[in-house]
Amino acid sequence: MSVQERKERERAERERLIVATARELAEQQGWDAVTTRRLAERIEYSQPVLYSHFRGKREIIGAVALQGAAELAVAVRAATSAADGPRARVAALARAYLDFAEHNPAVYDAIFQLDGGLAYAQEDTPAPLKDAFAALMESLAEVAGNGIDPGLFTELFWASLHGLATLTRTGRLLPEYAEPRVELLVDRLCMV
Amino acid sequence: MSVQERKERERAERERLIVATARELAEQQGWDAVTTRRLAERIEYSQPVLYSHFRGKREIIGAVALQGAAELAVAVRAATSAADGPRARVAALARAYLDFAEHNPAVYDAIFQLDGGLAYAQEDTPAPLKDAFAALMESLAEVAGNGIDPGLFTELFWASLHGLATLTRTGRLLPEYAEPRVELLVDRLCMV
DNA sequence: CTCGATTGTCTAGCAGTGCTAGGATTCGAA
DNA sequence: TTCGAATCCTAGCACTGCTAGACAATCGAG
CATH class of the missing domain: 1.10.357.10 (Tetracycline Repressor, domain 2)
Structure with missing residues (x-):
């Protein structure tokens, strides 16, 4: 149970990280610079991880x-x-x-x-x-x-x-x- | 002289065609659908021709x-x-x-x-x-x-x-x- | 009429995009 | 310690804007 809870917490935390990073990147260099590759690199995960949280770039926006x-x-x-x-x-x-x-x-x-x-x-x-x-x-x-x-x-x-x-x-x-x-x-x- | 004038006329005509086609395509399917490939195909020329008239897509817009x-x-x-x-x-x-x-x-x-x-x-x-x-x-x-x-x-x-x-x-x-x-x-x- | 030179155009390719299939790896439960 | 499931990544697709370099058509000079 506790393990599962921890995983869910970490997952939620990572989702917040994705949103915060996307926002940061967009404010710094504009939305055009917010590519899935760059975003993935900044959160130190691979691209497909983004798609396990959001349907696509549009949902991140x-x-x-x-x-x-x-x-x-x-x-x-x-x-x-x-x-x-x-x-x-x-x-x-x-x-x-x-x-x-x-x-x-x-x-x-x-x-x-x-x-x-x-x-x-x-x-x-x-x-x-x-x-x-x-x-x-x-x-x-x-x-x-x-x-x-x-x-x-x-x-x-x-x-x-x-x-x-x-x-x-x-x-x-x-x-x-x-x-x-x-x-x-x-x-x-x-x-x- | 007359030959050169004719060429310039044809060139200007093709430029109008590009702009009109871009506009038409944009109104029909949105600006996202206006790709250089599609645009080139519609005017029945190859892509690089677009760049002999405009610096890039932005200039067409x-x-x-x-x-x-x-x-x-x-x-x-x-x-x-x-x-x-x-x-x-x-x-x-x-x-x-x-x-x-x-x-x-x-x-x-x-x-x-x-x-x-x-x-x-x-x-x-x-x-x-x-x-x-x-x-x-x-x-x-x-x-x-x-x-x-x-x-x-x-x-x-x-x-x-x-x-x-x-x-x-x-x-x-x-x-x-x-x-x-x-x-x-x-x-x-x-x-x- | 022939032959270089100059245009004009196209094919092919680059680096980048969003997105995904399928294999590798890790990790908790038994 | 082993097995199964969850997790993650590598590799790749089809697309984007744009461009280098090959090719062919055309033109002017001799």
């Missing part, structure tokens, strides 16, 4: 995405809970979201850009993804305005943030406008 | 992107010029933009998602990209509001559209909210 979504939710809640008043809360939310995207580009891509084989906006959507959306909605609901569905408003606000995050990172927006863009977004979209 | 940007600009201008009043113009712009993204997903990706080796938001940004941005700004400038830089406002509005376009297409937003999202975006962001 998905695992990083779930981890990242949980962290994003934490970051958003931490930022909003430290702010006073609806306007400040939403501004803090926006900055926290964009900061997360800026400082964890690979993870952000795993969540929102790449195909990790995850379901979105459905019943079988994994809990971390639902929760990340919920974290946004908690602070956004109070500024949605009369007669506007909080879910609808959150989707729109989120989409705007997502657009800013991705276009900024690929150098498609002027860097000097970064802050005014956030200010304008919050001022216009939110009914304070 | 870039060529599709430029073509697409020009079409996007046309679509946006056509939609806005057919609408009366600032509010209607911006709504038409938003719908035209999102329609383009929906009906030309591969081209949209080439422009805004994939790496086509193009420069953005710089002096050496290719004309079609600058012009597409200009097409947006033409209608958006009049609703930016007092004291708000039109460029800044356009960047924000564009980012929101981009977020909506990408998140919608990857199934991350509820389809039934599609229209209300656009309405809300236009109502809130624009100073009518």
